[in-house]
Amino acid sequence: MAPVTSITASVNQRLTAALTSALPEATAADPLLRRSDRADYQANGILALAKKAKANPRELAAQVVAEIETGELLADVEVSGPGFLNVTVTDKAITETLAARAADGDRLGVPAKDAPGITVIDYAQPNVAKEMHVGHLRSAVIGDALRAMLDFTGEKTIGRHHIGDWGTQFGMLIQYLIENPAELAPADEADGEQAMSNLNRIYKASRAVFDSDEEFKERARKRVVALQSGDKETLDLWQRFVDESKIYFYSVFEKLDMEIRDDEIVGESAYNDLMPETARLLEESGVAVRSDGALVVFFDEIRGKDGEPVPLIVQKKDGGFGYAASDLSAIRNRVTDLHATSLIYVVDVRQSLHFKMVFEAARRMGWLSDEVTAHNMGYGTVLGADGKPFKTRAGETVRLEDLLDEAVERATAVVREKAEKVGLTEEEIVENGRYVGIGAVKYADLSTSANRDYKFDLDQMVSLNGDTSVYLQYAYARIKSILRRAGDSAEPVAHPELELAPAERALGLHLDAFGDLVYEAAAEYAPHKLAAYLYQLASLFTTFYDQCPVVKPRPAQEIVENRLLLCDLTARTLHQGMALLGIRTPEKL
Numbered sequence: 001m002a003p004v005t006s007i008t009a010s011v012n013q014r015l016t017a018a019l020t021s022a023l024p025e026a027t028a029a030d031p032l033l034r035r036s037d038r039a040d041y042q043a044n045g046i047l048a049l050a051k052k053a054k055a056n057p058r059e060l061a062a063q064v065v066a067e068i069e070t071g072e073l074l075a076d077v078e079v080s081g082p083g084f085l086n087v088t089v090t091d092k093a094i095t096e097t098l099a100a101r102a103a104d105g106d107r108l109g110v111p112a113k114d115a116p117g118i119t120v121i122d123y124a125q126p127n128v129a130k131e132m133h134v135g136h137l138r139s140a141v142i143g144d145a146l147r148a149m150l151d152f153t154g155e156k157t158i159g160r161h162h163i164g165d166w167g168t169q170f171g172m173l174i175q176y177l178i179e180n181p182a183e184l185a186p187a188d189e190a191d192g193e194q195a196m197s198n199l200n201r202i203y204k205a206s207r208a209v210f211d212s213d214e215e216f217k218e219r220a221r222k223r224v225v226a227l228q229s230g231d232k233e234t235l236d237l238w239q240r241f242v243d244e245s246k247i248y249f250y251s252v253f254e255k256l257d258m259e260i261r262d263d264e265i266v267g268e269s270a271y272n273d274l275m276p277e278t279a280r281l282l283e284e285s286g287v288a289v290r291s292d293g294a295l296v297v298f299f300d301e302i303r304g305k306d307g308e309p310v311p312l313i314v315q316k317k318d319g320g321f322g323y324a325a326s327d328l329s330a331i332r333n334r335v336t337d338l339h340a341t342s343l344i345y346v347v348d349v350r351q352s353l354h355f356k357m358v359f360e361a362a363r364r365m366g367w368l369s370d371e372v373t374a375h376n377m378g379y380g381t382v383l384g385a386d387g388k389p390f391k392t393r394a395g396e397t398v399r400l401e402d403l404l405d406e407a408v409e410r411a412t413a414v415v416r417e418k419a420e421k422v423g424l425t426e427e428e429i430v431e432n433g434r435y436v437g438i439g440a441v442k443y444a445d446l447s448t449s450a451n452r453d454y455k456f457d458l459d460q461m462v463s464l465n466g467d468t469s470v471y472l473q474y475a476y477a478r479i480k481s482i483l484r485r486a487g488d489s490a491e492p493v494a495h496p497e498l499e500l501a502p503a504e505r506a507l508g509l510h511l512d513a514f515g516d517l518v519y520e521a522a523a524e525y526a527p528h529k530l531a532a533y534l535y536q537l538a539s540l541f542t543t544f545y546d547q548c549p550v551v552k553p554r555p556a557q558e559i560v561e562n563r564l565l566l567c568d569l570t571a572r573t574l575h576q577g578m579a580l581l582g583i584r585t586p587e588k589l
């Protein structure tokens, strides 16, 4: 592995050094470098520094330029406007840097962090005995992408799927099963749909008895107590509900082309043993107080509509622990036992108040601090094409699996249309249809910033034009076909002595920025920035391919080789970037 310093980082270093020697009293002088249309970069940082030093910005800029040596890296640095710097790098530096990236396999020269932290990421958390809905889809898709991006930077990540596997509803479910033992015939390992339909049936049937039969209701209540006190028979039946649900969850995750590890499915119930201690610690330290028999935490700034403070309930009057107690205990476990330095929660924005209170309580306890931070990456609601919350025409919530199946179906039709021209077998059409359909769903979700609502519009998602995954997948396949056609007549080889056309420079500099961008997007928990980067990459490639012939009309051999290097690196960057988003890039499409 040979990490490559990006051109942006090198230029930044040079300018910072020049700024510091021109203005020695300036500490942490940031040249504020940006990509620019006028030159390769523009540096705007001198204005603020000059103001602080009471100097003339243009004069200071001229002094900085005088400190800079052009040559290998920098072709030209000039003062513009009120004191900006326009910076142009050499063609040679671009080609050499790209060649070094091309020689570095999948990592493309992107270094791994020297001092990685440990991030525990809480995502993909459906509920036992319940159908997964589109909200759970978002958590899974966003969490999975964010995690891959963090991994790519070298961060150590640990997944936690905080599934809803505890609560009073299990009293009703288990009691019903005891009275109707034949109802939950174990589903075939591989049949998630069967598992879910069994669970659904039991849920509905038990609910009906619960609502109509007072005596059953009482038996169900007693069953909750048995469950909480660890009665063996009750726990075994509870476990069957969990196992059956997992068969279903796994079938959905597989459909989503997503790997979920069993040891990372650690649901609410896993923290049961910790909860009494959590409550005791909170109460002893005075962070939580007794109010009407319940144990609660108050926050000055959090008030309801009536102006009364809204407390976080750690323990209910009847002694029961709930969602907050489990989350507070989970924090202790993640910080103390897993040694986390950051905690991320990819959870619906509608739970943001819950997390705000939980985090604040944990901070007061010292479980969270400057060294251990927590962030709720709250995502918005999934809307239908009509802009209203996503429902079927009959007004019911849409089953996640139906949705995914439909996306794959539509995508397969799109793939099929072009299949003959590309020479795809039936098997390849089916496989590509899956990759395009699932990719479409993931990309649509990931390309809008997570906290916004997003429209689930299948027509738009599988459209070949515009900011869609299938557009990027086609761009990738097209480049692979160019590389195949170039075949043995030429290899991607760098020729740093060659002059570059503007479209080659633009593409080259964008390729070089991949690693910096992944770092930035990972640090900001912003997968949409990676999506935007990839979309721009595909557009820059299109411009390059229009303006710079690669195979037809065939330029001189070295030019062909140099351009094939750009093609090759574009394909590999697209492939890697899409992989980080959880999206496959078929070789032929």
Ligand code: ARG
Pocket (backbone or CB within 6 Å): 122, 125, 126, 127, 162, 163, 164, 327, 330, 345, 347
């Ligand atoms: N199971 C919950 C739901 O479906 C999400 C759990 C989120 N994670 C957490 N640590 N609270 O709403």
